[in-house]
């Protein structure tokens with residue numbers, strides 16, 4: 001009975017949304033996409049983002065087609081907005097790419113071909129059995145590690161598909177800051193150049209296998225200044241001889257866990273331990289501008305293609321959300337951050353790795 005009523009409500013809501021959208025459509029926008037309007041938008045776009053193909057006719061046409069496709073996707077996604085807080089979509093520096101190009105540019109790491117690696121580390125470290133026995137804890141309604149001064153500035157991975165290194169090193173920076181009250185940037189380039197265990201520099205890697213490598217090899221993550229970021233895979237410059245005396249932090253332990261239908265547990269880890277690294281599906285972030293993502297972000301295992309860091313949450317908001325730190329520079333989303341709704345396993349919140357118990361040797 002309840003279910004039937006709920007379904008009826010959903011249908012009524014859907015009809016209302018359709019009606020409202022139609023109302024909005026009639027006046028300002030014609031239903032047929034207007035090519036001359038698209039051309040104007042594209043001209044402005046090419047200038048604003050200083051695209052190198054401005055004077056290359058062939059390339060210009062190719063990019064225009066992709067741009068038009070993005071415009072239609074943007075309209076469709078914005079059509080799903082239910083509140084002023086819902087995610088907003090519009091043109092970004094990635095709007096002149098196909099989804100495949102976008103995937104290849106930013107999201108190498110966890111493409112389906114690599115997914116076996118997830119399986120491996122997933123089974124090694126899963127701790128779900130403990131979960132049910134954990135003492136219950138009253139969680140704050142919101143929590144933001146940025147306010148505690150333990151999160152470094154937003155970074156940019158550029159054309160280097162090393163999101164796996166960015167998210168893990170950023171978690172390490174935060175964990176060190178939480179325990180030692182000193183926040184300092186650590187070397188991502190060291191991970192790109194040196195990490196073994198099925199990590200391939202700018203060609204991709206995996207957050208869990210990177211942590212496994214760090215623990216087993218006892219490699220210290222050096223300060224950023226000692227091994228600066230170049231975003232190009234190069235030979236490892238670590239000195240094998242005096243590893244023990246090198247300044248840096250050493251990861252002693254970590255946990256990989258799966259939070260499908262257990263997001264309260266994830267919030268608990270986030271509050272009691274620190275920021276977490278997460279494997280996600282970022283395909284729909286191509287044209288993301290801000291607001292809370294509630295739809296079109298399927299987080300199923302086979303679709304994980306990116307890694308980020310979750311630094312907090314807010315349950316006092318109309319749409320409760322996670323605060324997610326990305327590595328696409330500070331012009332992406334909301335000053336480099338994005339927001340994802342809590343509670344529907346969205347974007348792959350179903351597959352999160354917690355790092356904990358570091359040994360600090362800075």
Ligand SMILES: *[C@@H]1O[C@H](CO)[C@@H](O)[C@H](O)[C@H]1NC(C)=O
Pocket residue numbers: 056057058059062
């Ligand atoms: C124009 O772009 C195409 C790729 O679409 C490229 O092959 C060609 O070399 C470019 N021409 C010039 C003059 O840069």
Ligand SMILES: *[C@@H]1O[C@H](CO)[C@@H](O)[C@H](O)[C@H]1NC(C)=O
Pocket residue numbers: 180181182360361362
């Ligand atoms: C913590 O930071 C202080 C400087 O604020 C430093 O002297 C100390 O060695 C650090 N502790 C560890 C364990 O790295």
